[in-house]
Amino acid sequence: MLAPHDGPHGSAQDRAHDGQLGIGELAERAGVTVKTVRFYSDRGLLPETSRTLGGHRRYGPEALDRLRLIRSLRSLGLGVPEIRRVLDEGDEGDAGRALEDAVAGHLRALGSQLTALRWREAALRLVQECPPDERADRLRLVGTVTAPPSTAPLARFWRAWLPPRMPSRSVTAFLEAAVPQPPDDPAPAQVLAFARLNALTTAPCTPSARPQPEAHRAVGARGAAVLYASLAEAYDLAGVHLRRDHAPRPGAALDCFVSAYTAAYGTRDTPGFRRLLAGQLTADPRIDRYWDLVTEVITAPGARPEPTPGSAHDWLLAALTGQAAGTAA
Known part of the structure; x- marks a missing residue:
């Protein structure tokens, strides 16, 4: 007799745990892949509640909101260490300071990147718009300046x-x-x-x-x-x-x-x-x-x-x- 198929949703027995979500069900509800859930779990951002006898991860109902929060933070460009700080402070009842610091840091970094792009664009226009016989000298001159x-x-x-x-x-x-x-x-x-x-x-x-x-x-x-x-x-x-x-x-x-x-x-x-x-x-x-x-x-x-x-x-x-x-x- 063949054993029940143990796909991404876990076995039928796995899904019988009251209030618990298998990795596949959690991924489906959050709109991500199983690979993504596993990635966050392996890095400690999404703790599993337990594992079945078959070794399948089980998550509590709060994991869905946590996973959605992680996705939102990732969409803002936050890395795993920053997300961990936000989640750790949230577990202690106050995620505001860590989130504020992380967002402020990314705004500064993004501002610097945008400034660098604007300087590069203006430098390219400078070379493009100058007379052809001056382009080599202009290029050498602006090439000595970093962006920003x-x-x-x-x-x-x-x-x-x-x-x-x-x-x-x-x-x-x-x-x-x-x-x-x-x-x-x-x-x-x-x-x-x-x-x-x-x-x-x-x-x-x-x-x-x-x-x-x-x-x-x-x-x-x-x-x-x-x-x-x-x-x-x-x-x-x-x-x-x-x-x-x-x-x-x-x-x-x-x-x-x-x-x-x-x-x-x-x-x-x-x-x-x-x-x-x-x-x-x-x-x-x-x-x-x-x-x-x-x-x-x-x-x-x-x-x-x-x-x-x-x-x-x-x-x-x-x-x-x-x-x-x-x-x-």
Whole structure:
């Protein structure tokens, strides 16, 4: 006499257990394959209630809701370790925190992936739309930039420019102002500007080719920290004028700009000091190309250029030079 067929639903005897589901029945109700149920069971996500004498897995009625939850979490892209944390906290009565953390983590990862795709798309359009004789150079240029792009080379550029032993908190504050954040959805022109900025900051450069401003030598590392903290406020005030297309002029922004230097130098604000400062700043080395490219990176095509520390400095220096010339006359 032949033994009863023991297919995916188990034997007739297996199905006789009250309230218990065989692996095939559970799979059918959840709309998945038996292989899927076995996969989750083997990894401890879907514990079986018992096994029959024939070795077939049996599941309680709560397994169906658990399996549906697992499917939903998998559809969101969560991996087995993350799903396990969510289920473990659910077994303890509160799955909210683990689920919230897992979803937030995946949103961050997905955002990074989408940004990378947008940068690649814009880079491809940049190469496609440029004249044929420029494509090889454009391709080499954008090929040096990761997607999404890294600002680490720009930060290294400025760290080498700042005075040694400057307090780390001051360096961080300076970098936040000086290093632009690449847009999440760039236009081809912004990709090109960032690639050129990356090339500018990674090009070999000896200390003599990157001279320091006079203020670095005059005030030292801690004095520079005080100086740049105060200059940040002056640049913000100048940015208001730049957005309104105001011509350089004396006022609160210029006074704040000058007071940054008087505080760093430990001197008083006098007409004579302003004339000396104007001459010093005019003679200081400039990194105009850097700030021009930063403007292109952070400004969408067709939009009004966003102020940068570089453009704010130029506005304030023009105001200071004009005022100094007037007092000298």
